[in-house]
Amino acid sequence: MTDILIFIAAVVLVGQAIIGLAFFISCIWEREARATVFAGIQFLGMAALAGLFFFIRGAGFFESTPGLALLIAGLISGIFITVLLMRKSGTNPKALEGTKGLIAGDVKRFDEREQVFARNRTMRPGSEQYNIFYKEHPEYEEFDRQRREKGGVNGRPGSIDKPYGQPNIAAAGAGREMCRQLSTPAMVKPQALPIFQGKKVEMNPEEASERIKGFTRNLGADMVGITEISPLWLYSQRGEIFHENWEDWGKEIVNTHKYAIVFGTEMSFSVISAAPHTPTSIESSTQYAKGAFIATSLARYVANLGYSATANHLRYYDALMVPLAVDAGLGELGRHGYMITKKLGPRLRLGAVTTDLPLIPDGPVDIGVEDFCRICKKCAVCCPSHSIPEGDQAMHNGTRRWKLNAETCFDYWGKVGTGCNICMRVCPWSHARTFPHRLIVEWVARNHLARRIFNLMDDIFYGRKPKARSGPRWAKYDGPWE
């Protein structure tokens, strides 16, 4: 009996030392100096404990009554702690309702013309649209005028990394232009190619869903889900114009599709580790370009099957992407306004195709994000423009949630000339999905106590205000090329 207990204890101690070593290696791979030091100390402690165990076992200590008592006490406490951390805590019923769980009043559809990009990018001073909009919204006029005078994001691209970041800004521009090219009416609302016209393919919803999801992944999506569209998340009026189709500006957005296929593409951990510097702009625009390719290809596929489809991507949105993605079960809404997923945290860019092709919707998920965000607040602490609330969720347009201040966030983008992304970089859910981080995410998604422990550990290992790293060499921004 004693031999069996010793064997179990040895397996546990060696196992935890191996996990400690894996975490140490993971921190080196992540190029996190502070975390590497702490993970090294942790691993040495674990290895020393395992060494001490084998030493006292060799000395016959566990044959004695106190030794056996210590062995049994150690095993019981180990089992107790494991069960405490791994058991599933109570579920969050709000999360399982998706965006319905956020609704606490009357929700008004959002007018795309009021969106900060539409006001500052689309609107041309002196134009008919300018006069119409600011007559209806005098509260924005002086504010936006001053912002335009300062240049906004477009006026000072890459200013944070001058003079070395210009190649990165050139790369970021390539991705954004791809999105623009793929946003013509023929690309976002495609017709079936001539050989498929008049030949509707009949499929049951199960088959259609599986084919659609498989094709979306094959196009390069890292996550994909399906939801029935809540009309609340459709923009009310068109506000962003990219192909001089000004007749669309201010028109009601009518989308009668029942379903949305929502997908995400991964933002590279190593590239966004440089946020808010210029490599992060490359990564955002690259993933948006990938999203534009996926959305337009998928929409064409659906059109070729004989159904109506609309591609939603950076340069053409009928709907708000985050609520659709939450309802499609990809993740939960985080404090910083990004959706947080189990697979990749918030490191995703989203796109969607809306359609009348009958599909099987996925259900929303509860992975403990709301509970984690309540205690964490790291994004709010690190946000240089204080755009993320540190307090409780509050009411905004009929929903109770944390609401990012898009105006001050956008002003910071204008100051640095990039898309910032600090909040995405510092979020504890953003770590590269190495084996130890996957394990931690599993615990955190299941258990309330694990959220508290790993939130504290994240502060200890990575710091309360983690610093930007240099990013990959090909996107060097911090000095002359050597």
Ligand code: SF4
């Ligand atoms: S940084 Fe913390 S509070 Fe902010 S979204 Fe991520 S988990 Fe939530």
Ligand code: SF4
């Ligand atoms: S992108 Fe930057 S400025 Fe905007 S909310 Fe995130 S951290 Fe703040």
